[in-house]
Amino acid sequence: MDIQPKLNLVINGHNFSYKLFETLRCVSKTFSQREAARRLGISHAVLNRRIKDAEDRLGFLLVDSSAAGSGLSGPGLEIMAQYQKLINRLREQEYPVICGGHISTGLMDSLCYNYGLDAVIYSTDDGSALRLAEMGLVDILTLDDPVHAFMRDLDFQPLAYDYxxxxxxxxxxxxxxxxxxxxxxxxxxxxxxxxxxxxxxxxxxxxxxxxxxxxxxxxxxxxxxxxxxxxxxxRSLTPGWEFFADATRHLLTSVLYKDHERLKDFLDYVSGRGQRIVEKQGFERI
Known part of the structure; x- marks a missing residue:
């Protein structure tokens, strides 16, 4: 299944459809409005009106035209650069992204290595990781504090115990x-x-x-x-006084955000054979 993102943007208070940005991208590649219209499957008049309407609303040119052809203006190039950055963030990445708390992602790093999963791992606080996951930028979310999963009624999988x-x-x-x-x-x-x-x-x-x-x-x-x-x-991070071990024992958890067979198999490994890695890293088995 091939799924590609389509993105609308609000620029200076005006809402523009992804069709405008596809048009600008095609003009920048062909240097011809007529050829861009042909590739997009629309008439030259429709393409020209699409660009002119946007320019009238914004108050500046998006496309410069001359006898030699058409290309994006300075503001047009700037807008397309920002648009492409956003599109790149929405597209499926070559490697799955694991993001979460500092403790749980440290454990995930070892688990990924031993399983053989090449992943991009970002360590931050639970709150920031949750926001990134809700934006669709995370494949597996990990949480150092399980309360965040309970509060949001997330379908989480236990990783390990710690205190x-x-x-x-x-x-x-x-x-x-x-x-x-x-x-x-x-x-x-x-x-x-x-x-x-x-x-x-x-x-x-x-x-x-x-x-x-x-x-x-x-x-x-x-x-x-x-x-x-x-x-x-x-305790998995450093030794210390264990007066509060029982009162602070808690689960580290993970949440699968992307329905991918490889990632499901990895999380099955984490809850099964991967628990020996959990112990080696100073955590308690689930």
Missing amino acids: LVLLSPPGKDLDNLEAVEGKNFVEVPHSAQRLAWNTLDQLKIHYHITELCSSPYNALRMVQNSQDLYTFLN
Whole structure:
């Protein structure tokens, strides 16, 4: 099945059909409005009217014509360059795209390698990954925090179990939970850290979130280079104090956005033979 995207655009408040952009592309390739009309299967009058109507609405020329032929004007070339970028993003890519949280995509990288799946993997926060998936730019979505899948009623597949450990600055030992009282913490938004904050709140342990960062790796570095910063990170990423292991145990999940047999087989591998890779990477089997 051959499926190609068709894209309409709003330019300066005016809505234009994909037919205009196909027309401009054909003119740019043939340097002739008559030949472009022939290739598009329309009359020269229809093609000319399509271009002129757009130029009247925009207030500038899209096509320059002379005795030597026709070509796109400067603004026409700029519009077509932007249009082509958008089309390229919508087209099926040579390799499947896996996008998700930093922890789950790190696991996916190992799973893809061992399975033999060539994929483009993007690591970001769960919220950004969800937005990209909803735009149709992702084949497999992975989530570090399963709450996002539950909230959106997504048909997810478990990848692995993990839990959070408490990280303290170098040389700062923690003998018990009371030692956490009043400490300053680094938060990684849209992560499973919410489980740790909820647990601290339930235990009535006071804490202060004084720093925010975009990834667990940055949070780890900040704590390692500080004297008074603490954080919670996944046990699969780093060892730490395991006071909250039971309370913060959670699933890493995946969601298949593109109905492709190869990707279905890969996710079957992940939930089956791939679980030995899950354990080797420091996670718990599902």
